[in-house]
Amino acid sequence: MEIVIALAVGVMFGSGIWLILRPRTFQLITGLLLMSYAVNIFIFAMGRLSVDRPPITLSPDIDPSQFADPLPQALVLTAIVIGFATTALYLVIMIGARGLTGSDHVDGKEPRE
Amino acid sequence: MNALPFLQHFIVLPILLPLLAGALLIPVKQSRYTLKFALSVTNTVLLWLLAAALLVMADGGYWPDGIGVYLAANWPAPFGIALLVDRLTALMLLLTATIALAVLVFSAKRWDRVGIQFHTLFQFLLMGLNGAFLTNDLFNLFVFFEVMLAASYGLVLHGYNLQRIRAGMQYIAINLVASFLFLIGVALIYAASGTLNLTDLGMRVALLGTEDTWLLAIGVTTLGLAFLTKGAMWPLGFWLPGTYASASAPVAAMLVLMTKVGVYAVLRVWMTVFGDGAGALAGFGFTALTIGGMATLFFGAVGMLASQDGGRMAGYGAIISSGTLLAVIGLAGGPVLASGLYYLLGSTLAMAAFMLLVELTDRIRPPGAALIAITMEAFAIEDKPEDPVGQGIPGTLAFLGLSFAACALVISGMPPLSGFVAKFSLFHALLDILPTDGRIPGLTWGFIALVIVGGLAAIIALMRLGVRIFWASGDIAPPRLQFTEAAPITALVTFCVLLTVQAGPVFDYLDRTVAGLTQTSTYGERVLQEPAVTRMPRQEAE
Amino acid sequence: MMKRWLPSPLLSLCLLLMWLLLNQTIEPAHLLLGAVLGIVAPVLARPLQPQGYPRISRPFVLFRLLWLSLIEIVRSCFNVSRIILFRRTEGVNSQFIHIPLDLRDPYGLALLSCLINSTPGTVWVEIVPETHELLLHVFDLHDEQWWIDTIKSHYEQPIIEVFEQPRHSEREKTT
Amino acid sequence: MVSFVVVPLPDSHGPMLLASLVFVPFIASLIAASMPQDARNRESWLAAGVAVYGLIVAILLYPEMSEGTVLREGFDWLPAQGLYFLLRMDGLAWVFTLLVLVIGLLVVLYARYYMSPNDPVPRFFSFLLAFMGSMLGVVLSGNLVQLVVFWELTSLTSFLLIGYWHHRADARRGARMAFTVTATGGLCLLAGVLVLGHIVGSYDLDIVLAAGELIRSDDLYLTALLLIALGALTKSAQFPFHFWLPHAMAAPTPVSSYLHSATMVKAGVFLLVRLWPALSGTPEWTWIIGGAGVGTLLIGAFIAIFQHDLKGLLAYSTISHLGLITVLIGIGTPLAMVAAIFHILNHATFKASLFMAAGIIDHETGTRDLRLLGGLRHKLPITATLAIVASAAMAGVPLLNGFLSKEMFFAETLQVGGDRNWWMSVAAVAMGMFSVAYSLRFISIFFGKPAGELPRDPHEPPRWMRFPVELLAFTCLVVGVAPAISIGPVLDLAVAASLREHTPDYNLATWHGWNLPLLMSIVALFGGIALYSVLRWRFNLRERTRAPLLSHFNGAQAYETSMQSLTRAAEWLVRHLGTSKLQKQLLLLMLMLLTVPLLLVGQPPDWTVLPLEGFDPLFAGIWLIGGACAIAAAWMAKYHRLTALVLVGGTGIITAATFLWLSAPDLALTQLMVETVTTVLLLLGLRWLPPRIESAEIQAAASRRDWTRRALHMMLAVAGGLAMAVLTYAVLVHPASDTIADFFVLNALSGGGGSNVVNVLLVDFRAFDTMGEITVLAIVALTVYALLRRFRPAPDSAEVPQQQLHAFDPASRQTPSEQADSGYLFVPGIYLRTLLPFMGVIAAYFFMRGHNLPGGGFVAGLIFAVAILVQYMLAGATWVEAHITLRPHRWLGLGLLLAGLTGLGSWAFGHPFLTSHTAHLHLPVLGELHVPSAFVFDLGVFAVVVGTTMLMLVALAHQSLRAHKKAGEQAADAAVPAANGGAL
C-alpha cells in the first residue's frame, strides 16, 4: 500500500509540475487539478494508512488505535472544498482573460518569438 | 458553572465582526452604495476600536502576562483551535484596522462602484487578515490565508480590465501553487509532530526523534516557502510588482498589508518552533532567512531604480520592506526584532499611503506621459533656461507633493520620519548585540550596507518620480481631489509622523512585545493550560 | 387541493420507501420524517416537472413485462458476451434501425427506453421528431423486421396498456 | 567594546532657548507656507523676525559662552537606543549659529527685493526658513544621530530650494544632482556615526569627543573615518564630489548666497572641525582629508578662471576655498584649525556678498554671462565698489579679511612635512595665483566697454537690496584692518570650544613682519595678475568654453552618465534577476521546493525498509489507472482539452476510490461530488476557449531551445514527483508519534455527540476551520459572479457553437425547453425530471446522517446543487428560471449568517464561540430527539455550498444565453436577406 500511495502522489505531483510549467491556461488549470489530488492524498497519507477502519465510533469504549486518523481526513475535506473553489475561480479568470486578451497564454499575451 | 468572562470574547470578534458584516452585505443590492458603505465603515471603525482595546488588554491591561487565549468551540488547546492575542497580534490587528479604515474611506467615492461586492469582499479580506494574525493553529492559518487570498483575488480583479486580469492570473496562479506548498508543509508537520497547534509544536519539537525532526524540518521549510511566496522573498516574489501596479489603489494598499502577513507568519513560526528550546533544530533556517532577505532587499532596490511608474515602484518598495524584515528575523535577537517591528509599522503605513497617492498622482500625470518625461530628462540637458519666475502651486498639488515627500522619506528611510528612526534603531541594535567573539559578523555588515544602499536606491527612484510628477509636468490643471481621498492619506502620513515623534513609547511597547515573544514557555503554559469552560452535561440519556 | 399537496401519492410512497430503506429502519420518527419528505419533495419539485407524475393502471401487466424483460436481458447478456469474447468484430453486423412507435406517454416511452437500453445489444438513439420513429442501434442484427415486431409487440404494447389506457379513458370522460 | 552608555539628560532649566532656536524657524516655515501667493512683505518680515529672534537669543547666551559653558538641553526620543533629542551649544556652535542667523537675515532682506513680485514666495520663504532650522539643528546637535537627521534635512531643503524654479530643466537637474550627492554622503555619514557610536558606546557628542584615544585605536577607526569623511566631503563639495555645486547655481541667487556659499556647504567642514578632537591626529586623517582638500583647492580655483557664468565662477571659487579649509583641517595642527575656522567665517562674508552682488548684476542687466558684461562701474558705481572690495578679499589682498586667513594658511602649509617638503606650499601659492586671476576676471566686468547691448539697462538696485552687500563688504574691511578687536573674541570662542586643551596661542594681527608667508602672498598676488593678463590677452579667455587640462573630467556629465547607466543596469538586473513570466516564476517556485529543503535540512536519516506484506496488487492496479490518466492528461492538455478533462476525471475517480479503500468514506463522497461539479464547471468554461489546433508546423518549428526547456521541465517534474513520493514513503514507513488524533476519536461521541469523528471534527472540534472554509466558498462565488458580469467572450467563441448550426440536426431549430419537452432530450428528460425529488431526498439523507455516519452539510449541499444543475442542463437556464426562483446570494448570506450566529449562540451560555450544545427534545410518539447545535451549523454549511455552486454554475451558464441573444439579434437584423434559404 505504502509504496503505491507514495508513487501515486509522486506521479500526480510530477504531472502537475509538468503542467503548471506549460504556457497555456488550460494546461495550468489541469496541472492545478492534478496537484490538488496529489496534495490531498499526501495530507491524507500523513495520518498513515489503514484499511477498513473508518473513524466512526459507534460506542464510547473504544481503542483509538483501531481507527484511522480522522484529523487528516478533516483537513483534506477542507482542502478539497477550498481547492474546488479556487479551481472554479481560476477557470473563470482563464476564460475572462481569453476573452479580454485574445490569448490563452498564461501571461495573457502571446510570447514574442 | 464557570462562564467565560465577556471581555474574553473580544479575541474572536475581529474575525466574527467582518464575517457577519460580509454576510449581511451579500444580499444587499449593488445600487445601495450608501448603505453598503455605511455598514462597511461602521464595522471597520468597530474593528479599530476593538483592536485598540485588545492592544491595551494584551499590554497588561487585562491579561497580566500579555497573552490572551480563546478556545474556539471550547476545546482545550492542542485539540481544538486556539486563538491567541499577544502584543504582536494586537499590534498587527490595529495596523490592519488603521489601513483598512483609510482605504475604505478612500474608496468611498469611486472604487466601491466600479465593480460589485466591493465591501463584501473587503470585509472578508479583513476577516482573513485578522484570522491569520489571531490563530494559533497551523491549519486554521491555512484557512484564513485562503479567506484572505480568495478575497484578495476578487479585489485584485475589482474593476476588471486587461492589465488587472493579466496580473490577476499571475497572482492567483502563484498563490494557488503556494497554497499547495502550505498544505504539504502543514501535513508534514502534523506527520512529524502529531500536532497542529503552533505553541504545542514549539513544546514538542525538542522531544522528537531524528526521523521526526527531519520530517518536521522539511515541513517547516516547505511551509516557509509558502509564506515567503506571499511575503515576496526573492526569487519567489516576482508576481508582486505587476500585481501592485495593476490593482486599484485601495486594493494595492491592502496588498501591502498582505505581504506583511507572510512575514508575520514566518516570524511567528520561526520564533515559536526554532527558538532556543528547540533542541537539534534550535536556530534552524535563520541564516537562510537572512540571506534570502538580503537578496530580496537587493532585488527590491534594483527594481525601484528600474521602475518608472509609481505603482511598480511601490511594489518594489514593498519587496524592499519584506526583504529587510526577513533579514531582520534571520538576524534574530531581541532588540533587533523590536526595530524590525517598528520598521514594519512605518513602512506599511507609508506604503499604503503611497499606494493611494499613486492613484491621485496618476490623475495629474497619466503613466503614459511618464515615458516622454524620461527621455526629456535624459536628453534635454542643455535646456534653455526659462524665465526665472516660479510657478504657483495649487493647494491640492501642494498637498499631494507634501504627502509624496513624506511617504518617500519614510519608504527610503531618510530623516526625519519613522523610516529613518527604524533604520537607525535597526543598525544600532545590530551593532549593539555582540557575538561571543566580539566581532560583528560579515553578514551583519553586509545587511547594514544593503539597507543603506537600498534606501539610497529608493530615494533616487522616488526623487526621480516625484520630480517628474510634480516638477516636470508643465502646465497642469490641478487634479480634483475629494476630501475622502485626501483625509485617509493625511491620516496615514500623520501616523508615520506620530510614530517618529513618539518613537520612545512605541519602542517601549515593542520591546515588551519582543520580550514576551521570546518567552516560549509562558506561551506553552498559557495556551496549553487554558481551561475550557465546563460543558453542560449532554449525553445523560445514552 | 389533494392534487396540489400530494401531486403523486405513488411518488410520495416511493420516496417514503426510499427513506426507510436508506435508514434501514421503521422507527416512528423516521416514518414521520420520510412521510414529510415524501410529501414535500414532489411539491417542491413540481414546478420543474411539466409532464406531471405517472399513473399506472395495470400493475400486473407491468410486472409481467418486467419479468419478461429480465429474462431477455439475461439472454442478451450472454449473447453479447459470446460475441465479445469469441467473434471477430468485423463479422458483427451492427446496424441502425427505425421503428415506428405508437406509444406517446412520456413515462411509457421512458420505460421503453429503459428496457431497450438495459437489454444488452440494443441502444436507443432518439425518437425522430417528425415521424415519431425510434432510431435504434442493434449490436448484431440478423433480421430487422424481427426486431421491429418484437419491440412493438413485446414491449410497446404492454407499456401502452400500462400507461395510456386510463388516460385515454380520462380524456374520453372530459371530452 | 563598551556596552552602550546611557547619558542622563540635563534637567531642562528655564525656557528651552536652544530648542526654540531650532524649532521657531520650522514653525515659521509652516506659517510661511500657508500665506497667500503675493505676501512678499509679510513673508520677509516673518523670516527676518525669526532671524532676529535667533540673534537675540544668541546674544543673550554670549556671557555663558564666554565663560566656556556648554549648554545642553534635550528630551527623550528613543532613550533605549541612545537617541535623545539633545541640543548642545558651545563656542563653536554659537559662532556658527551666529553665522547662520546673520547671513540668513541679510539674505532675507536681499531676497525681499530679489524675488519677482510674481514669484510664489510663500514656498520660497517656507523652504528657506526650514533650511535655517535644519542648519541650526546641525550646528546645535548634541547627539550625532540627531546631527545626521538635520544634516539630511539641509540636503532636502537645499533640494527644494534649488528646484524652486522647477519648470526649468536645469533647476530640476541641479536639484536632483545636489540631493543625490549630498544625501548619499549623508547616508555614509549615518553609517560612520553608527560605527563611531559602536566604538564609543554612545552617540552623545560630549562622550564621543572625549573618547579620541579609544576611537583612534579601534579596528573600525578607518571605516568610521572614511564614512564620515565621505559625508563631510560631499556636503562641502570636495573633489571628486564637487560637481554638484556649480549646478546648484540654478537656484535663485539668495539661495546660492546663503546655502551654497555661506552655510550649508560649510556643514562638511564644520563637522570635521567638530569631530577633530575625536578623529584627527593620525596619518589617515591627514591623507584623506588633506588629500581631498588639496585636489579641490587647485582644481576649483583653476576651473573658476575659465567660467563665463558669474555664479559659476563664484561656485568654483567656493569649491576652491572649501578645499583650502579642508586642507587646513587635514593638516590638523591647532593653528591650522584656528586658520580653518577663521577662513570659514571670512569666506562666508566675502562670498555671500559676492553672490548678492552677482545677483544684483544679473537682476539689473538680465545676464550673468561674463562675456557680455563690461563697464558696469558707470551704471552701477556703488555695487561695483562693493564687489571689488569683496573680490579683493577673495583674492587675499592685504587689509581685507581674506588676506589674514590666507596668510595663516600659507604659514601652515610650510609646516607640512617638515622643512624639506615644499609641495604643499607650492600648491598653496598656485591656488593663490588662481584666485587672484579669477577675482580679476570677476571685477573685469566693471571695467572696459560693454560687449554689446545688454538685455536690460542696469540701474543701481533699491537701497535695502544693496544693504546686505554693503554690510558684508564693510565687515571684510573691518576684520581685515582690525581683526583682533572685531573678530577676535568670536574666533576665540569657537577655537576654545573646538580645540579645548589644545587651544594654541595665536595672534590676530594685520602685520606679522616680513616673513615667508607674506612673500608667498606677494608672489600669489602678482603671479595672479600676470596669469590673468596672459590668459586674457594671449589665450583669448573669453572664447574658451572649457578649462584646459581638466576638460576631460566632467563630474556633472559623469553623474548624468552614471545615473543613466545605473537605471540601465538596474533594468538589466531586474530582467535577469527577476521575471514577469508566470512559467518562470512557477519554475523557480518548484526549484525552490526541491532544493531549499535539501539544502537546509540535508540527508534523511536511515529509514526502516517497509515490509511488503501490506502490498495489495489490486490497489496497485487501480493506481496503474490513476497514474496513467494523470500522465496522459499532462500529455493531452495542450491540444485535446476535452480529452485531458476526461482523463483528469479518471484520476479523480481513482482518488475517490482510494479514499474509500483507505477508510475515509467521507472523503470519497466529497471527492465524487466535487469531481462531478468540477467536470461540469470546466465544461462550462471550455465553451469559451476556442479550439487549439495542433499544427505540424508549430511542432516542427519548435526550436532547440524549446526542447531544452521541455527537457528541463521534464526533469524537474520527474524530480519533484520523486521527491514527493520519497517524502510520502518516508512518512508512511515511520510510525506516527504521539498525535492529538486519539483525543478526537475518544471524545467525538461523548463530547461531540456524533459517531462520525470526521464530521464532528468539521462541525465541532474544528468548526472554526469550516467557518473559514465556507467563507472562502462564498468569496469565490461572489468573485466569479462579479467577474462574469463583465465577461467578454473571445471573438472566436462568442458565436453560437458550431454544433448547433447544422440544419440536419432537428435540435438546431428548437429552443432548449423545446428540446427537453419534445426534442431529443424528451426521453432522457423524463428520467432527469423524475429523479429530481429523489436527489432532493438523498441530499436530505446525507445531511441528516452526517454527524454519525459519512455525509454532512457539504456533501448534501453538493447533491442538492447537482440536482438543480441537472435541470439546467436539461431544459436550459431560461426555462428553469422561469419556473423556480433561486436566489444564490441569499443562500450564501443566510448560510454564513446561520453558521456564524449558531456559533455566536453559545455566548448566551457563557461559552466560547462555536461551542456546540445539544437540545434534548422529548416528543410524544417519536421519543427522545437530540438536536445538536452543530446540526444547525451544518445547515449553514449546506446553504453556503448550495449558494456557491448555484451561483457559479448559473453565472457561467448565463453567458451562453448572451451569445444566443446576440445571435438572435443579429439574425433579426439580417432577417431580410436570410429569409430565403439562410445559411444557418
Place this chain on the structure above:
Amino acid sequence: MSIAETLPVWAALPVAFLLVLGGLISLIGALGLLRLGNFYQRIHGPAITVTLGAGCILIASMIYFTATQSRLVIHELLISVFVLMTAPVVAMMIMRAAVYRDLRKEHLADEEKTGTDGAATDA
C-alpha cells in the same frame, strides 16, 4: 474476514457464485469496450456491466448482508433502481452525440469536397 466466517453455507455459495459471475461479466463488458471495432459496437459492451454485472454484485451484497446481520438488508435495491434510471440516459445521450458528430463530420467532408470552407471542430 471475521464476519465472513460466520456466514452460513446457504448464503456463502450464492454470494460467491454471484460475485464471480458479476466480476466476469464486468470484465467482459470492459473487454468489449476495448476490443470492439467502432464506437457503435463498443457502446454495447459496458451495457452488460451496468445491468447484469451490477445486478449480480448487488444481489450478492444483499444476500451477504442479510445473512451476516440476520436481518433483511435490501437497500441495494435503491442502487439498482438508480442505475436502471440513469444508465439509459447516459446511453441515449452518448449515442446521439456520437451519431450527430459523425453526421456533422460527413457533412463537413462533403462541404470540403464541394469546395466550401469547413471549420475544424474541437475533439
Place this chain on the structure above:
Amino acid sequence: MTTASLLSAAIVFALVCVVLAMILCTLRLLIGPSAQDRVLALDTLWMCAMLLALMLGIRHGSQIYFEAALMIALLGFVSTVALAKFLMRGEVIE
C-alpha cells in the same frame, strides 16, 4: 475449502475482475480515438468504481461503502451527461 475461504477467494476474484475491467476502460480512455469513446470509457469507469465500492463492502463486511456506491449510482451519470451534451451541442447549459 471452507465457506470463508471460498468466499474470500470469490471476492478477490471479483475484485481482480473489476480492477482489470477498470484497466481496460482506461486503455480505451487513453486510445480514444473519438471523444465519445472516451466519455463512454469514463462512464464505465464510474460504474466499475461503484462495483468496486460494493465489493469492498462485502470484503470487509461493512456498510460504510454503501453510500459511495449509492452516490455513484444516482449522480455518477451527471458528468457523463454533461460531457455528452457538450459533444452534441457545444455547451452544457443552454
